[in-house]
Amino acid sequence: xxxxxxxxxxxVSALGINAEQFWKSLALGRTGIRPIKSLDVTRxxxxxxxxxxFFDPLAHLxxxxxxxxxxxxxxxxxxxxEAIATSGLRVEGDRTAVxxxxxxxxxxxxxxxxxxxxxxxxxxxxxxTIPRVMxxxxxxxxxxxxxxxxxxxxVSTACASAAHAIGQAFWMVRNGLVEAxxxxxxxxxxTPGLLRGWEAMRVVSATTCRPFSKDRDGLILGEGAAMxxxxxxxxxxxxxxxxxxxxxxxxMTSDAGHLTMPSALGAxxxxxxxxxxxCFDPSDIGYINAHGTGTDANDRTEAEAIRSVFRRTxxxxxxxxxxGHALGASPALExxxxxxxxxxxxxxxxxxxxxxxxxxxxxxxxxxxxDIKALGAISNSFAFGGLNAVLAFRKAG
Amino acid sequence: MTGTISERVIEVFKKTQYLPDGKVTPESTxxxxxxxxxxxxxIVFALEEEFGISIPDDAAKKFTTVQQAIDGVALLLDDAKxxxxxxxxxxx
Numbered sequence: 001x002x003x004x005x006x007x008x009x010x011x012v013s014a015l016g017i018n019a020e021q022f023w024k025s026l027a028l029g030r031t032g033i034r035p036i037k038s039l040d041v042t043r044x045x046x047x048x049x050x051x052x053x054f055f056d057p058l059a060h061l062x063x064x065x066x067x068x069x070x071x072x073x074x075x076x077x078x079x080x081x082e083a084i085a086t087s088g089l090r091v092e093g094d095r096t097a098v099x100x101x102x103x104x105x106x107x108x109x110x111x112x113x114x115x116x117x118x119x120x121x122x123x124x125x126x127x128x129t130i131p132r133v134m135x136x137x138x139x140x141x142x143x144x145x146x147x148x149x150x151x152x153x154x155v156s157t158a159c160a161s162a163a164h165a166i167g168q169a170f171w172m173v174r175n176g177l178v179e180a181x182x183x184x185x186x187x188x189x190x191t192p193g194l195l196r197g198w199e200a201m202r203v204v205s206a207t208t209c210r211p212f213s214k215d216r217d218g219l220i221l222g223e224g225a226a227m228x229x230x231x232x233x234x235x236x237x238x239x240x241x242x243x244x245x246x247x248x249x250x251x252m253t254s255d256a257g258h259l260t261m262p263s264a265l266g267a268x269x270x271x272x273x274x275x276x277x278x279c280f281d282p283s284d285i286g287y288i289n290a291h292g293t294g295t296d297a298n299d300r301t302e303a304e305a306i307r308s309v310f311r312r313t314x315x316x317x318x319x320x321x322x323x324g325h326a327l328g329a330s331p332a333l334e335x336x337x338x339x340x341x342x343x344x345x346x347x348x349x350x351x352x353x354x355x356x357x358x359x360x361x362x363x364x365x366x367x368x369x370x371d372i373k374a375l376g377a378i379s380n381s382f383a384f385g386g387l388n389a390v391l392a393f394r395k396a397g
Numbered sequence: 398m399t400g401t402i403s404e405r406v407i408e409v410f411k412k413t414q415y416l417p418d419g420k421v422t423p424e425s426t427x428x429x430x431x432x433x434x435x436x437x438x439x440i441v442f443a444l445e446e447e448f449g450i451s452i453p454d455d456a457a458k459k460f461t462t463v464q465q466a467i468d469g470v471a472l473l474l475d476d477a478k479x480x481x482x483x484x485x486x487x488x489x
Contacts, residue, residue, distance in 0.1 A: 064415040124445060127438035 004173045005243045005396065008087025008229030009183075011077035011336050014050035014322045016221055017059075018082055022226075022323070022333075023340045026348040027369050031322045033208050033220050038190050046195050046204050050222030050324025057367050068128055069141060070106030075225035075329075076138030076186035077145065084146060087229035088241055089180060095180045097151040098143045099169040100227075101161030102187035104330030105135035105192070111191035138186050138225075151180050159291075160252075161185055161328030163381035163389035166228065166335055167250030170391075174229050182234075184227035185332035195221075201260075203295050209325070211292035211318035212238040212299050212364045214357035219293040222324020226332035228339075245339040249278020249378075249392030260384050262298055264356040267291075267305035267380065270388035274307075274378055278392035282310045284393075286374025289346050291382045292318020293325055302380065303360040315372065317365040321351040329382035335391055338379040342395040345373035402474070406467045414423075422456040430463075443444045444470055450477065 014032025015025035022292040036049040057066040059073040109132040116122040136154035143152045155165040162185025184325035187280025205218035256264035319337045441457045450473045
């Protein structure tokens with residue numbers, strides 16, 4: 001079977017404007033959750049978020065291009081740029097794919113257009129509204145910017161979007177459909193309309209995100225993008241590329257149950273499927289980057305699922321406690337965290353953890369990173385709608 | 398925005414296309430300014446907003462030079478003025 005290497009990583013998030021800043025914060029257990037600044041939230045029950053506050057689109061794009069793109073695509077563009085640059089890959093356009101994950105599309109542009117329409121009674125829309133709002137805007141932009149003419153599309157599966165995207169990109173490279181892929185996810189969800197929607201779900205914490213901790217009281221929304229360059233392992237080796245990790249397994253299942261209530265069975269089946277796809281025995285896995293949203297239901301159910309798959313549960317952390325829940329982009333941010341954990345031989349912690357919860361009976365890496373050289377790792381992503389997607393990685397070399 | 402119609406149209410081109418001072422003249426063609434159909438839509442939108450006019454779809458597609466845009470806007474403003482003048486006695 002063809003093996004697939006991760007040779008490029010780009011990350012823009014609440015933890016900084018590049019992958020190095022992202023990992024540095026994670027390794028220190030430093031959170032990017034802060035009072036929301038891009039919106040006036042005085043009349044909202046959601047005061048805090050993980051905004052990519054240091055991101056300046058004009059540092060990456062000329063003014064005209066930036067003006068054509070929603071923030072979600074601006075973030076994706078910068079992350080893809082970094083991933084391709086760090087990989088050193090000379091992209092062969094027709095043998096390369098672009099697969100991105102995005103749950104919402106260009107919601108900031110959409111929200112603003114509708115505000116003008118309904119609230120100000122304006123009768124004209126900005127002509128760029130439609131292309132800015134479409135969910136595939138980032139995939140198309142990356143393809144145009146880097147002249148990639150192979151398969152190009154966007155997967156939208158709520159909070160599992162980027163995991164499905166990365167998994168499919170990985171399979172395409174492994175199966176020989178393409179030689180390389182640019183893949184990942186992006187999301188920019190800080191709009192008044194969406195904040196109201198999340199308020200109504202009553203799953204957002206008024207303080208911070210404390211995954212697996214007994215006092216957890218909800219998720220914290222985040223924004224950002226993470227992109228990767230995947231390529232054939234042998235080609236990467238042959239050109240002397242730096243290989244961050246091998247991506248070797250992908251599993252997906254659907255609960256076919258409740259719209260929002262997760263199922264341990266579905267989650268466990270996705271983990272088993274990813275392990276089988278990666279030719280892993282559960283005992284090979286030395287780290288799990290959990291979905292770990294910090295909601296009562298997810299963390300309890302995920303703990304149960306993990307325990308059912310692993311006889312000896314490996315160390316677990318949820319980095320959402322630091323980069324927030326960036327919805328469709330979250331799986332990409334967490335894949336980056338997982339890959340860096342393998343590459344650097346250090347497991348990032350779960351920040352804001354205070355009290356063990358017997359219902360989340362796991363080896364939670366609390367607040368401090370662990371110097372453990374894991375050889376295999378998985379990253380879990382579970383979405384509203386009962387969709388589960390799990391990625392498996394192996395330390396390179 | 399103040400100034401003559403011509404100055405205001407040129408300002409719209411500069412602003413929407415992020416062009417430097419002096420780059421846009423009435424004689425400039427869309428091809429010279431690298432303006433494609435999508436850019437054209439943004440210019441039409443910005444002209445409508447700037448002058449408070451409504452540019453019909455077929456007219457919008459015919460513009461290929463800045464001068465044509467200036468003339469088109471002037472014509473529409475003229476029409477609007479005439480409508481207003483014929484309408485005002487009845488209103489009074």
